[in-house]
Amino acid sequence: MQREAPSSHKTARPLEGRAVTSLKTVTSGRALPTAALVLVVLLATWMGGSAAGGYYAGGWTPVALVLAVLLLLVSLSGLPGTSRSLGPGLLAAALLVAYALWTLASLLWSPNAGDAWAGAGQTLLYLLVFLLALIFVSLGAGRRWVLAASALGPALVAAFTLFALDSRLGDLFEDGRLVGSVGYYNGQAAFLMIPFWIGIYLGGSRRLHPLVRGAVLGGAVLSASVASLAQSRGAMVALALSAAAFFLLSGKRLRGLIALGPVAVALFFAFPGLNGVYLASVEGGSMGAALADATGAVWIGAAGTALYGVAWGLADRWWRPSRGLVRMVGGVTLACIVGGSLLGGALVQERVGSPVEFAGDRWEAFKAGDTSGQDESRYLSASNNGRLPLWEVAWEEFKAQPLHGLGARNYEAAYYQFREEYAGYVRQSHSLPLEVIAELGAVGGVLFFGFLGVCVGRGLWRRFGNLSPEGKAQAGALLAALAYWFVHSSVEWFWQLPAVTLVAFVYLALLVAPWRGEAAETPRVASALGLGSAGIAALALVVVVPLFAANLYLQESRSAEDPESALAAVEHARTLNPLDSRLARREAEVALEAGEWDRVEASYEQAARLDPGHYGPHLLMASYHERRGEFAEALARYQRALELNPLQPELQQKVEYLGSLDVG
Numbered sequence: 001m002q003r004e005a006p007s008s009h010k011t012a013r014p015l016e017g018r019a020v021t022s023l024k025t026v027t028s029g030r031a032l033p034t035a036a037l038v039l040v041v042l043l044a045t046w047m048g049g050s051a052a053g054g055y056y057a058g059g060w061t062p063v064a065l066v067l068a069v070l071l072l073l074v075s076l077s078g079l080p081g082t083s084r085s086l087g088p089g090l091l092a093a094a095l096l097v098a099y100a101l102w103t104l105a106s107l108l109w110s111p112n113a114g115d116a117w118a119g120a121g122q123t124l125l126y127l128l129v130f131l132l133a134l135i136f137v138s139l140g141a142g143r144r145w146v147l148a149a150s151a152l153g154p155a156l157v158a159a160f161t162l163f164a165l166d167s168r169l170g171d172l173f174e175d176g177r178l179v180g181s182v183g184y185y186n187g188q189a190a191f192l193m194i195p196f197w198i199g200i201y202l203g204g205s206r207r208l209h210p211l212v213r214g215a216v217l218g219g220a221v222l223s224a225s226v227a228s229l230a231q232s233r234g235a236m237v238a239l240a241l242s243a244a245a246f247f248l249l250s251g252k253r254l255r256g257l258i259a260l261g262p263v264a265v266a267l268f269f270a271f272p273g274l275n276g277v278y279l280a281s282v283e284g285g286s287m288g289a290a291l292a293d294a295t296g297a298v299w300i301g302a303a304g305t306a307l308y309g310v311a312w313g314l315a316d317r318w319w320r321p322s323r324g325l326v327r328m329v330g331g332v333t334l335a336c337i338v339g340g341s342l343l344g345g346a347l348v349q350e351r352v353g354s355p356v357e358f359a360g361d362r363w364e365a366f367k368a369g370d371t372s373g374q375d376e377s378r379y380l381s382a383s384n385n386g387r388l389p390l391w392e393v394a395w396e397e398f399k400a401q402p403l404h405g406l407g408a409r410n411y412e413a414a415y416y417q418f419r420e421e422y423a424g425y426v427r428q429s430h431s432l433p434l435e436v437i438a439e440l441g442a443v444g445g446v447l448f449f450g451f452l453g454v455c456v457g458r459g460l461w462r463r464f465g466n467l468s469p470e471g472k473a474q475a476g477a478l479l480a481a482l483a484y485w486f487v488h489s490s491v492e493w494f495w496q497l498p499a500v501t502l503v504a505f506v507y508l509a510l511l512v513a514p515w516r517g518e519a520a521e522t523p524r525v526a527s528a529l530g531l532g533s534a535g536i537a538a539l540a541l542v543v544v545v546p547l548f549a550a551n552l553y554l555q556e557s558r559s560a561e562d563p564e565s566a567l568a569a570v571e572h573a574r575t576l577n578p579l580d581s582r583l584a585r586r587e588a589e590v591a592l593e594a595g596e597w598d599r600v601e602a603s604y605e606q607a608a609r610l611d612p613g614h615y616g617p618h619l620l621m622a623s624y625h626e627r628r629g630e631f632a633e634a635l636a637r638y639q640r641a642l643e644l645n646p647l648q649p650e651l652q653q654k655v656e657y658l659g660s661l662d663v664g
Helices: 018-027 031-050 057-076 086-108 113-138 143-164 185-193 196-203 210-228 233-249 253-282 287-318 323-352 355-368 387-400 411-418 432-463 469-489 498-512 523-559 563-576 581-594 597-610 616-627 631-644 649-660
Strands: none
Touching: 031 057, 031 113, 031 143, 031 498, 057 113, 057 498, 057 523, 086 113, 086 432, 086 498, 086 523, 113 498, 113 523, 113 581, 143 185, 143 196, 143 210, 143 287, 143 469, 143 498, 185 210, 185 233, 185 469, 185 498, 196 210, 196 233, 196 253, 196 469, 210 253, 210 287, 233 253, 233 469, 253 287, 387 411, 387 432, 411 432, 411 631, 432 469, 432 498, 469 498, 523 563, 523 581, 563 581, 581 597, 581 616, 597 616, 616 631, 616 649, 631 649
């Protein structure tokens, strides 16, 4: 892989001062920071491939600890920077630091401080990722290697998923849709599709080795094909909107289109078979047979596209067309795109009428939960799948506490209390913007969206500034990938899936980090950045280590061979994390197995105190009393649970039944 083109023709000043140059000497150029940042990106691949997307503490806390130690070591070694570029970078970092601290401060007003603690830890994880990416790029990490890793990692997971489909059909699918290694349909699709436009950019870049270009294009086919098995409508909409961002902002639209062409053709031929897997489930057919028919087309399409990428890369090395020819082909291509768009628009208008009216009809269908078309493909359905009530509760909670919000991760209990429609078990509001303002209020919203605005604004400024054409193409691809992440996250709960969101924070850092050829920072600012980063790393360790250790003891309690050992393990877990109501529930479960009745009741009481707005502890306590024949106590607990979750039909039935017994 060749060197990146500098963003300007000015010569960079040498870095000044011992604090600035020490680590640069240790890294011996760009190889070590590049490798370190690639490792950070591949941690997301690990979570997406084998740790349920990092959703559970056992998945994301080890990653947070690795990153905290890495940031601490790097920070104490001395940091370089660039005066013109790190200004926006430092501003973005400061806003994200403030947001993380505000999230941590929400423990003070959160009804469930245990969930707020976990939410603060996960926010610190993203802060660590951003700071490391910002620092490593400042040290000279090659953006293209990092981008290639971010695209090839999910593609590798997609390949292994395809291999495993036959033997793990029951584990990887639910209701005919792929849940995959992430464990959630939409999360699996987003994990595979966020780097899609990165792969298209890399596939068309002259600066990459032909084999790498072939790999990323073939990988894009694999990722998109496997993602389509999830039948995620959010992914489809996000991909369409991010496509507009890619071609609007790319510095090399023609190359992007030529790279996209074979990928689109491969997907066109593979999609009917892939959609047939879902139809087989809906119609009661054999999903295994449908998969066998579909996967062959995927492998052939990926292999053909990879060979296309290699051949194109070799041709790029042997022949460089004249500017006149490029402009002529680009003009013809643009004319074809415009003509095709006009023709397509005319055909669509003839079929569905006015686009405005059609959009209005689809919105009404979305609000009404219209599932028509689902018998042909879930992509044709306009159902909101119960999201509107979730969003309404989040908005009402923001209006009720507009300054500081509910507290990090404290949406669940509020949803059960204030929802107006029954929609089963829910923990998140399924919308990142609403999640931020509902849980952390206007203060959190200003900090978080201010951070995003600085990163995206800096990327746009550079895209239309003095970057080389290659740099502009890279910036356009990053912005398109982030557009996909934000659009899809706006209707999902990807904040709790680090396999999805971690890479987005790397992309944000790449947008705002300095480019080669920009001026050097003063030692004072570099030293301050190093000291601040070390402090953040230390804070992350203080917050995350207890969560990590408590989770280890929790797992030990579940694998223990006898109740006594399990109780000892869960006691250690509660000592390390005394705010987690779920640990108190686990203690009650184990005490129930051991026959320690007083301890069962005390643990459930503690769980209710730690999560006072949630119906769950009261439901468990009621069930416990009912099994023991203590019907009066059970009725009181069921009634309290019903007050906190008034639309739960099972609770209503229990209260009516026990009330009819006249147990009082």
